[in-house]
Amino acid sequence: MDFTTSLIVAASGMRAQSDRMRVIAENIANANSTAATPGGDPYRRKIATVKSEFDRELGATLVTPGKPVADSTEFRLQYDPGNPNADPKGYVKLPNVNSLVEIMDMREAQRSYEADLTVMDASKAMLTRTVDLLRK
Amino acid sequence: MAANLSDMPLLAMLKQRMSWLSARQNVLAQNVANVDTPGYTARDLKPIDFQDVLHGATTDPKFSGGLMTTDSRHIALTPSQSAAFGDVASPDVEANPSGNSVSLEQEMIRVSDTQAEYQAASNLYAKAMSMMKTAIGGG
Numbered sequence: 001m002d003f004t005t006s007l008i009v010a011a012s013g014m015r016a017q018s019d020r021m022r023v024i025a026e027n028i029a030n031a032n033s034t035a036a037t038p039g040g041d042p043y044r045r046k047i048a049t050v051k052s053e054f055d056r057e058l059g060a061t062l063v064t065p066g067k068p069v070a071d072s073t074e075f076r077l078q079y080d081p082g083n084p085n086a087d088p089k090g091y092v093k094l095p096n097v098n099s100l101v102e103i104m105d106m107r108e109a110q111r112s113y114e115a116d117l118t119v120m121d122a123s124k125a126m127l128t129r130t131v132d133l134l135r136k
Numbered sequence: 137m138a139a140n141l142s143d144m145p146l147l148a149m150l151k152q153r154m155s156w157l158s159a160r161q162n163v164l165a166q167n168v169a170n171v172d173t174p175g176y177t178a179r180d181l182k183p184i185d186f187q188d189v190l191h192g193a194t195t196d197p198k199f200s201g202g203l204m205t206t207d208s209r210h211i212a213l214t215p216s217q218s219a220a221f222g223d224v225a226s227p228d229v230e231a232n233p234s235g236n237s238v239s240l241e242q243e244m245i246r247v248s249d250t251q252a253e254y255q256a257a258s259n260l261y262a263k264a265m266s267m268m269k270t271a272i273g274g275g
Contacts, residue, residue, distance in 0.1 A: 002158040006165040013169030020172075052173040060162060061176075063169045112171050115240050119168045122251045123161055129258045130154075133265075 006123040013116040019065035020048035039087035045071035175235040180226040
């Protein structure tokens with residue numbers, strides 16, 4: 001049945017977006033996580049990836065969440081000699097997480113998720129419509 | 137004479153229309169799901185040509201394009217539905233820097249368009265069936 005395929009494809013998109021949302025939540029939650037040892041590296045921002053994959057059995061292109069990759073940009077440095085994790089010069093390394101960027105990403109994931117949901121609703125309505133032909 | 141309902145020209149045309157719309161919905165679902173996949177190109181189905189359908193419906197009762205059976209031992213061959221509708225890269229979208237050319241707004245318009253047209257086709261189908269019932273005195 002073709003509409004079931006549409007539903008499965010939309011569901012795969014929603015799964016990928018919610019996986020992305022999880023990575024964004026990790027980043028935001030760890031925006032201030034410093035290193036466990038003095039002078040060590042703090043939390044490094046992760047970037048969620050998605051890739052498309054052709055499902056031969058279904059005959060459609062599904063989306064699968066890929067492995068999150070580490071963001072290689074520089075850590076922020078803050079002068080805070082009183083911090084137990086400060087290096088000998090008194091600087092603390094803070095994660096390379098920018099909450100503005102994370103919130104932008106979050107809105108994008110949310111928008112894509114809603115679009116998938118709309119497609120799912122439309123497919124379901126069309127499927128119901130077909131079944132309703134039996135009642136007439 | 138064994139009359140098959142789906143051999144009636146009107147119902148057969150509606151059936152083809154509905155199969156096309158459902159195949160299109162499938163392609164649109166793939167576009168929307170891949171909205172963040174780098175390098176993905178948006179696709180759409182080729183519109184069906186009304187002249188072709190009408191010609192097929194009025195001249196050949198088995199207009200689905202399959203082989204005619206002239207003997208009871210022949211096996212009818214109909215092409216698979218997904219192979220029948222070719223899909224093309226959708227032309228009016230520009231790719232973003234990651235190489236993805238899906239425009240969410242455009243896709244949403246297409247989805248609601250497809251849904252409305254499907255509703256129209258299924259209403260016509262129901263109407264044709266109720267007229268048939270009237271004709272046989274059952275409705």
